[in-house]
Amino acid sequence: MDWNFILFTLIKIACVIGAVLTMFAYSVLAERKISAFIQDRVGPNRVALPLIGSVPVIGPLLTRLGFWQPIADGLKAILKEDFTPSYVRKAYFWLAPAIALIPSFLTTAVIPFGSTLGNPNNKMVIADLDVGILYTFGIVSLGVYGIVLAGYAAKSKYPFLGGIRSSAQMISYEIAMGMSVVPLFLVVGNLNLSKVIEYQAQNGWLICYTPVSFFIFLVSAFAETNRLPFDLPECETELVAGYNTEYSSMKFALFFMGEYANMIAAASMMVVLFFGGWTLPGLTTPANTLATGLLHIGIFVGKMLVLMVLFIWVRWMLPRFRYDQLMDLGWRRFIPLALANIFFYAAWFWMKS
């Protein structure tokens, strides 16, 4: 344990958390702007900062783009009254938002978001675990606790039913998601995410080898993050607002943040597993200089942003499923499909050997 390593790791953790929080703020803005575009509206275009707003050209442009909207949203979430209903279970009521948020941050620990910063020892991943993907699935499965406890803590019918429904959905799709990546690791032969990217640098992106896996993973990720077409936890006509009905102010914002942080984590997982991480065709060697290192991080973030836009686009273009249709799709279509997919790749490799 030398202090350089600890310091470097702490800096990386701080940078990753900062990046995830920034991306959270601006993905909310992107969501509002893209939904406005799809519905032929303008979207947020009013918030201006006192001094920068009066700078010619740039000021009005940033205001039109809604660039300062996240600040206004954040202030609103913090300054609103944090109301705790008298009948809730206090300890769980406080614990649930934190438990919902923490796993999505923990999953970012194993994601290699760049190659190096010039020096081969400075790997751009917080923890280079040998069982990276299993760690991710383990932590993701802990995310269910936040939602279950939120429903339980509220001690009222609709949040409880919403919590049960949402966690049943998450557990069901976790199975399909976990099985969808097995063929990937049959191809690569290693669970370490850095090795997965190494393989893709040499042999091309894995989406070309395992397209069915990608399809199952993508749909399961929509269900895991509780987003439309599968946003069953929130349903005004049946469940009010689902598990977070009784929450207000910053506690509600934490659930909201958890949802978007999950989305960011899912997008980065997909980039690592299927789209070659920080590599591009023709740009596959780990960085030797600081500039190329930063370029690799930029490529990774760019790929993530494309996937995030896909997430948002799907939300505003597709109608939602009914709950029984969701369960039917998960258990009767995707799990058999994922099993057949595993069998196909196993048989293929057995034939080849």
Place this chain on the structure above:
Amino acid sequence: MQDLFFYLFAALTLLCGFLVVANPFNRNPVTSAMFLALTIVSMAGLFVLLHAFFLAAVQILVYAGAVMVLFLFVIMLLDLKEEQRRTANKFGIVSGIISVGAITVIFIKAIFESHATATDTTPVLEGATQPLGRMLFNDYLLPFEILSVLLLVAMVGVILLSKKDLR
């Protein structure tokens, strides 16, 4: 550093394990279930210190992530109010002490009879998943398969019990 983490996780495991069965502040079964989940997570920490990363990940994935969530579901849906008022009875205490004593004796005997020394620290299943898979599917294939059949039997049984019109 490693020692520090070992004592931290061991203490956490024991404390949470104690709070599962005898929580003096809160007798809510859901609290017990949550502490059981915490016990499982801190045991995963102990596995990590033994370089058994695969076991640690699977421990969290299967026990904390799936089994305990289902426990929690059942406890919440049943809403066990009388469980909070129940006090320990004599039979439970006596049988508990006997079983704890028996397990302690077995453990102590096993520790004294094993000839492990402090220098003997190379783990058989160092970190990687591959040796574990090799052992499971070569040396221990039959027990592994029997276990999976056992799980299948349990699953079929549950479906048979819950579907009335199948009988």
